[in-house]
Amino acid sequence: MRPQYEHLTLSPGHSWQLLWRELPELPFLWHYHPEFELTLTLNARGQRYVGDHLADFSDGDLILLGPNLPHTWSASERIAPERQMLAVVVWFSRDWLIQLQTSLPELAGLLQLGKRADRGLQFSADTAIRVRPLMLRMEKLAPAQRLPLLLELLLLLAQDDLAQPLASVASASIAVDAQRQRMGRVLDYMHAHFQTALPVELLAERAALSVGAFHRFFKRHTQLTVTAYLAQLRIGSACQQLIQTDKAIGVIAQESGYRNLAHFNRQFRAAKGVSPRDFKQRYR
Numbered sequence: 001m002r003p004q005y006e007h008l009t010l011s012p013g014h015s016w017q018l019l020w021r022e023l024p025e026l027p028f029l030w031h032y033h034p035e036f037e038l039t040l041t042l043n044a045r046g047q048r049y050v051g052d053h054l055a056d057f058s059d060g061d062l063i064l065l066g067p068n069l070p071h072t073w074s075a076s077e078r079i080a081p082e083r084q085m086l087a088v089v090v091w092f093s094r095d096w097l098i099q100l101q102t103s104l105p106e107l108a109g110l111l112q113l114g115k116r117a118d119r120g121l122q123f124s125a126d127t128a129i130r131v132r133p134l135m136l137r138m139e140k141l142a143p144a145q146r147l148p149l150l151l152e153l154l155l156l157l158a159q160d161d162l163a164q165p166l167a168s169v170a171s172a173s174i175a176v177d178a179q180r181q182r183m184g185r186v187l188d189y190m191h192a193h194f195q196t197a198l199p200v201e202l203l204a205e206r207a208a209l210s211v212g213a214f215h216r217f218f219k220r221h222t223q224l225t226v227t228a229y230l231a232q233l234r235i236g237s238a239c240q241q242l243i244q245t246d247k248a249i250g251v252i253a254q255e256s257g258y259r260n261l262a263h264f265n266r267q268f269r270a271a272k273g274v275s276p277r278d279f280k281q282r283y284r
Contacts, residue, residue, distance in 0.1 A: 003070035004223045006033040007187040008091055016092035018146065020139045022084040024282065028074040035091040036114060037065040038157075039073070040128075040135045044085040046075025050120040051167025062128040064157060066118035067094060069167065088135045090150065100151075107151070113158040120166035127160040182207050183221050194233040195257040200226055234258065235271045242280040249276050 010017055017035075026044060041061040048057040050071045059079050065071055078085055097114050100107045123131070134153040138146050157163070186207050190198060203226065204214035218226050238256040241247055250261050253276075258264035268276045 004029070004031045005183075005221050006031045007184070007191065008033050008035055009188065009191055014143060015096055016090065016150065018138055019087075019089040019091070021087040021089065023087070024078075024084060026073045026075040026085060026087070028072055030070060030072045032068050032070045033091075034067045035093050036067060036097075036117060037063075037071070038090040038154075039063050039065070040088045040132060041073060041075075042086040042088075043079050043083050044073075044075040044087075045077040045079055046073060048073050051169070053120065053166040053168070055122075055166075060125075060128050060132060062123045062131060063166075064113070064117040064121045064123070066114065066120065069118070069120055071120070088138070090135075107155075109158040110151075110154050113154065116163070116165070119169065121157075121163045122166055123157060123160050124162035127156060127163070131156055179217075179221075183217075186218070190230065190233065194230060194237070195255060198230060230257075231267055231271070235268055238264070238268060238276065239272070239279065242276060249280070252276070 008017065026041075026046060028049075030049065039062070041057065042059055044061075045058045046056070048055050048061065048063070048071075050063070050065065051069055057073065057075075061073075073087070075085060094114060097111050101111045131153045134149055134156075138149060141149065186203055189206055190203070200211055200214065203218075204211045207214050207217065209217055215226065218224075218229070222229055224232070234257045238252050241252045241255065242249075245252075247255075253261050253264035256264070258267075265275060268279070272279055274282075
């Protein structure tokens with residue numbers, strides 16, 4: 001099975017990204033991206049897939065993944081059933097590490113940590129225990145306050161001589177070439193404008209390709225059709241609003257890019273297996 005390319009975008013004014021995900025289960029989503037990923041998984045028991053490595057994981061699993069390394073977590077068992085599973089995820093680029101070393105030579109060990117993570121690293125139980133409270137503090141802090149905390153925990157990880165590599169080989173390096181830049185332009189535009197109508201002709205024009213060539217180009221890089229990728233963006237936005245706001249479902253449909261409520265309900269049920277109303281009630 002070929003992994004799906006995931007396009008990550010930084011929030012304005014951020015050099016790295018923090019994601020706080022509370023979910024009833026962790027679905028199997030085999031994917032990769034050019035950024036490093038540090039993930040702490042709590043209240044979940046399941047399987048972790050990194051490259052050609054498969055292993056069981058449980059509460060407190062702490063993993064650092066190198067760029068372009070295919071991976072996913074899959075779990076349906078919550079250790080404490082009354083609470084959601086939690087994944088605290090940090091993304092940063094190799095350029096970010098290089099810039100740190102260039103500006104602050106005292107942090108040279110972090111670039112070496114990045115090289116060790118090319119195959120994926122599982123950290124020792126002792127290190128995971130020490131890093132866990134630092135990652136859990138991040139969500140409530142302002143962006144400027146998170147940065148020194150991130151550097152502190154990365155330095156702790158760099159000192160863990162018991163960390164174990166996961167995949168047998170590192171992922172092949174993918175150069176930032178003209179094709180990747182072209183794909184990035186298209187995905188940046190889709191992520192910024194998915195609430196509006198996005199004709200394929202417009203996207204093909206941004207990629208400087210004919211419509212037919214663009215369809216093949218897009219499918220080759222994302223493993224999805226344009227329509228399926230756009231639906232994924234829109235349903236993801238709807239899920240976030242259903243959980244975090246009290247807006248009417250019709251309003252959420254409109255703000256997620258659906259002009260027809262019946263169409264939204266059909267696509268939502270196809271993607272999530274429940275109606276938007278039932279999905280909303282799960283989090284109430």
